[in-house]
Amino acid sequence: MSQAGSSRWSPTTEQLMILEELYRSGIRTPSASQIQQITTHLSFYGRIEGKNVFYWFQNHKARDRQKLRRKLNMQLQLQQQLQIQQHYQFNHDISDHFVGNFGFPNCFTPKEFSLFNSSSLLFQGGIANTLQRDMNFKWGVYNPQSLVEKKDITFCNNGWTLMDANKQPSSCCTRLLKTLDLFPLTTIRTKEDCTTTHQPSSCDM
Amino acid sequence: MSQAGSSRWSPTTEQLMILEELYRSGIRTPSASQIQQITTHLSFYGRIEGKNVFYWFQNHKARDRQKLRRKLNMQLQLQQQLQIQQHYQFNHDISDHFVGNFGFPNCFTPKEFSLFNSSSLLFQGGIANTLQRDMNFKWGVYNPQSLVEKKDITFCNNGWTLMDANKQPSSCCTRLLKTLDLFPLTTIRTKEDCTTTHQPSSCDM
DNA sequence: GCAAATTAATGATTTATTCAAG
DNA sequence: CTTGAATAAATCATTAATTTGC
Numbered sequence: 232m233s234q235a236g237s238s239r240w241s242p243t244t245e246q247l248m249i250l251e252e253l254y255r256s257g258i259r260t261p262s263a264s265q266i267q268q269i270t271t272h273l274s275f276y277g278r279i280e281g282k283n284v285f286y287w288f289q290n291h292k293a294r295d296r297q298k299l300r301r302k303l304n305m306q307l308q309l310q311q312q313l314q315i316q317q318h319y320q321f322n323h324d325i326s327d328h329f330v331g332n333f334g335f336p337n338c339f340t341p342k343e344f345s346l347f348n349s350s351s352l353l354f355q356g357g358i359a360n361t362l363q364r365d366m367n368f369k370w371g372v373y374n375p376q377s378l379v380e381k382k383d384i385t386f387c388n389n390g391w392t393l394m395d396a397n398k399q400p401s402s403c404c405t406r407l408l409k410t411l412d413l414f415p416l417t418t419i420r421t422k423e424d425c426t427t428t429h430q431p432s433s434c435d436m
Numbered sequence: 437m438s439q440a441g442s443s444r445w446s447p448t449t450e451q452l453m454i455l456e457e458l459y460r461s462g463i464r465t466p467s468a469s470q471i472q473q474i475t476t477h478l479s480f481y482g483r484i485e486g487k488n489v490f491y492w493f494q495n496h497k498a499r500d501r502q503k504l505r506r507k508l509n510m511q512l513q514l515q516q517q518l519q520i521q522q523h524y525q526f527n528h529d530i531s532d533h534f535v536g537n538f539g540f541p542n543c544f545t546p547k548e549f550s551l552f553n554s555s556s557l558l559f560q561g562g563i564a565n566t567l568q569r570d571m572n573f574k575w576g577v578y579n580p581q582s583l584v585e586k587k588d589i590t591f592c593n594n595g596w597t598l599m600d601a602n603k604q605p606s607s608c609c610t611r612l613l614k615t616l617d618l619f620p621l622t623t624i625r626t627k628e629d630c631t632t633t634h635q636p637s638s639c640d641m
Numbered sequence: 642g643c644a645a646a647t648t649a650a651t652g653a654t655t656t657a658t659t660c661a662a663g
Numbered sequence: 664c665t666t667g668a669a670t671a672a673a674t675c676a677t678t679a680a681t682t683t684g685c
Contacts, residue, residue: 423643496651
């Protein structure tokens with residue numbers, strides 16, 4: 232089932248290569264017209280829709296950030312653990328040479344020292360997370376193109392549409408759906424705050 | 437400036453009333469066709485676009501949840517403080533009648549007890565927040581209608597479009613933009629992880 | 642009363658999280 | 664496990680309420 236009745240798009244190798252190339256070249260949040268162009272171009276290599284392109288960039292950007300974040304976290308942790316080990320080693324060396332704590336009443340023994348630092352490690356981890364979170368707000372790579380054109384995208388009559396000159400897009404498909412009576416004449420008040428809950432579903436993983 | 441050159445939509449009283457009525461009647465995440473109908477209907481009462489309707493429901497739902505959340509938190513805190521006060525009163529009463537701590541070495545005096553519990557309150561607050569956050573993941577109210585129809589919305593050629601029968605929407609506006617060379621013939625590798633930062637640019641509109 | 646200054650609401654975007662196909 | 668798809672949360676940005684000093 233390469234293309235047939237698959238429920239979700241899966242990019243061909245060519246498409247993926249091009250998308251990645253575009254990503255590397257700096258595109259992060261393509262504008263509607265960019266998406267249009269990319270889609271048109273990529274449709275040469277297989278079935279593809281604009282929303283696929285849209286989602287691809289969104290996910291790729293997010294997962295890139297995520298990856299970098301994890302890498303930084305990992306480095307930080309390793310760095311801190313190394314520091315602790317060095318401190319520990321230092322104290323251990325000292326206690327090897329000098330039995331006791333030099334007579335100072337508040338001086339830690341190596342074991343206590345280690346414990347003390349592992350909790351401070353947690354604390355520092357918290358700070359690191361916060362910092363990193365703030366960094367996120369600056370990581371976003373904005374495409375000036377998209378900034379300018381964002382306002383031109385609008386979700387009108389038939390869905391999201393590019394509004395170029397004609398502010399009112401031609402309604403090329405105005406069939407009325409019978410699915411729901413959106414504007415009933417009578418006002419049916421249900422339970423004020425609707426609580427239709429999400430089916431839990433076997434949440435494995 | 438009721439309608440003139442304002443950069444963002446502000447709903448008329450009529451529009452707001454209708455939107456709230458629809459919300460009360462259970463609509464939370466309207467499908468593309470629902471949005472289309474609502475927009476058409478509301479455009480009778482003033483300028484409005486589909487995306488306004490889309491965002492309105494999104495925001496309204498989110499802020500409803502938020503409100504409920506805060507209410508629950510408030511109740512929980514009050515409940516806990518009441519509990520603590522009761523405990524405190526209990527200990528106070530006891531210490532009124534029985535001076536000392538019954539000879540038990542680890543028994544708190546009323547003041548200590550109060551301090552102890554105020555820190556445990558903080559701790560419990562933390563737990564409450566976590567629980568509440570997890571609860572959020574189940575609070576989502578899903579509109580079965582939208583679930584079915586979501587797949588029909590797609591961001592294609594001219595932006596988001598409803599895909600009904602014609603899988604390839606008629607390209608009614610395929611002008612090529614000169615703004616960016618999306619597919620350069622030469623492969624310019626920048627810095628692997630591109631950090632094209634946001635052009636400040638006088639982003640007025 | 643009535644603007645300038647603050648603050649609260651809320652429209653619009655972006656980012657994070659989750660679900661689920663393959 | 665990876666990743667396309669979708670939703671929820673967080674955030675930004677502008678407008679409306681409200682306050683304040685005159």
